[in-house]
Amino acid sequence: MLPTNIPFAKSLTVEEVAAGLESLPSAPRVLPQLYTLLRSGDPTLQQVSALLRLDPGLTARVLKMGNDFSAARGEHCLSVEDAINGVGFNAIHTMVSEVADAQVFSRPLSLYGLDADECWRSSIACALAAEVLAEHTGEDVSSAYTIGLLHGAGMVAIDEVVGAVEPTLIFAPRAFPREFADAERALLGFTHADVGAALLRSWNFPVTVIEPIRWQHTPLGSAGYARMACLLHAAKWLRAVVCADEGSETPQTPPAILLQSLRITPEKLARLVVEVRLKLGSVRNLLEFLAA
Numbered sequence: 555m556l557p558t559n560i561p562f563a564k565s566l567t568v569e570e571v572a573a574g575l576e577s578l579p580s581a582p583r584v585l586p587q588l589y590t591l592l593r594s595g596d597p598t599l600q601q602v603s604a605l606l607r608l609d610p611g612l613t614a615r616v617l618k619m620g621n622d623f624s625a626a627r628g629e630h631c632l633s634v635e636d637a638i639n640g641v642g643f644n645a646i647h648t649m650v651s652e653v654a655d656a657q658v659f660s661r662p663l664s665l666y667g668l669d670a671d672e673c674w675r676s677s678i679a680c681a682l683a684a685e686v687l688a689e690h691t692g693e694d695v696s697s698a699y700t701i702g703l704l705h706g707a708g709m710v711a712i713d714e715v716v717g718a719v720e721p722t723l724i725f726a727p728r729a730f731p732r733e734f735a736d737a738e739r740a741l742l743g744f745t746h747a748d749v750g751a752a753l754l755r756s757w758n759f760p761v762t763v764i765e766p767i768r769w770q771h772t773p774l775g776s777a778g779y780a781r782m783a784c785l786l787h788a789a790k791w792l793r794a795v796v797c798a799d800e801g802s803e804t805p806q807t808p809p810a811i812l813l814q815s816l817r818i819t820p821e822k823l824a825r826l827v828v829e830v831r832l833k834l835g836s837v838r839n840l841l842e843f844l845a846a
Contacts, residue, residue, distance in 0.1 A: 566715070568744050572752035575711040578611035578704075579660040580653050581674045585609065587844040589654045592647045602646065603634045605844075608837060610677045610703050611660065614757065615649055616641075617700065621758040630760035633696035663713040666734055667724050673710075675834075676797055677703050682833040683792035686826055687785050691816045694762075701766050701782065702789050708750030708767075712738065730794040730805040731787065735771050747771055773812055784812045788823060792830050 588605040591597050606612050613634060620637025621630055631637040638646055660670040668676075684702030688695045716723060725737040738745045751768035765779035766786045773783035787808055794805045807813075807820045 566742060568748045568752045571711050571715050571742070571749050572708075572756060574715040575753060578614045578707060578710055580611040581609045582659045582670070583674070583841055583845070585612065585650070585654055585659070587841065588612070589650055590844075592643075592650055597643070599635060599638060602643070603638060604840075606634045606638075606646075607681075607699065607703070608678060608841070610674070610707070612650070612653065613700065613703055614707070614754075615653070616646065617759065618757040619645060619649065621760070625758055630762075632694065632700065632760065632762070636696075663709055664721065665713045665716055665723060665725055666709055667727060672797075673706070676793060677706060678837060679796050679830065679834055680705055680786075680789050680793040682837070683789035683796070683826070683830045684785060686792075686829050686833065687789055687816065687818075690822075690826070691785065691818065693782060693785055697762055698782070698785060698789075701763055701786050702793075704750065704754065704763070705767055705770055705786055705790065706746065706750070707753050708746030708748065709734070711749050711753055712742070712746055716741070729803075730791055731771065731808070745771065774815075781815050784808075784815045787812055788816060788818075791823070792827060795827050796830050796834060 584605060588602070588609070591601060591605060606616055616634055616637045617631055620640045623637075623640045624631055631640060660673060662669045663673055681699045681703035684698040685695055687693070688698035725734050728734060728736065735745045735747070747768055747770050751764045754764050754767065762779065762782070765776055766773075766782040769776035769779065769783040770786045770790065773787045774780050776783045791805060791808050798804070807823065810820070813820060813823060
């Protein structure tokens, strides 16, 4: 049962929780490979971006750098490639070196009962699922991938703040679609979707990325970004299926009204599971090949 006697919890604001996380940690299975590639002397944009996009922490850092750079011109970076072109390889190399030296690696999210590899796999699977859905529905692929990759960023911030005060607290696991939202709201009065949106807003991410993440639990509540929020919701279902333990029950399909906004049927959504599994397998093979 969730404790209700944590006096600090309900006094926290979304912005205070978001401010408790300076940056997302990096994935230990990606950072060493990227560091080696950048030190090789002649990496290509395609090689660097292909690895960067497999690390939520590094992707967030690179897009923040790109958006800080382009903000003066009233523009936004929606892809890693755009950010690299804006800030240059030298800036990326410096950033990756600083992260590698600091050893800022992903750690378990104790509050959520998730180990570091589960967090990474969930983020990548959701990003790939959002990318696949964008390809099938005509939405912007770069934005969809980023939204899927960073949809759980608020969980890292909540774990950081709550874990520092109540390290033994663990949320009871829940299935898609609510997952941890009810436990978060009972403890804090808001969810990781709210915190993630505040976090990305403080990093100068565009509203087209922020709002779908904010409304991921109730997509139709978004005034102007409902379709991409619905896409994220459907991507989370695909992620839940792909990442489920063997033999576990398949989560309930998203409501028809959400899929109608994407112009896809439940049957077509189910068929996309195979495509996402293949993409996730390719990512694993790539990282294993580079590590060999």
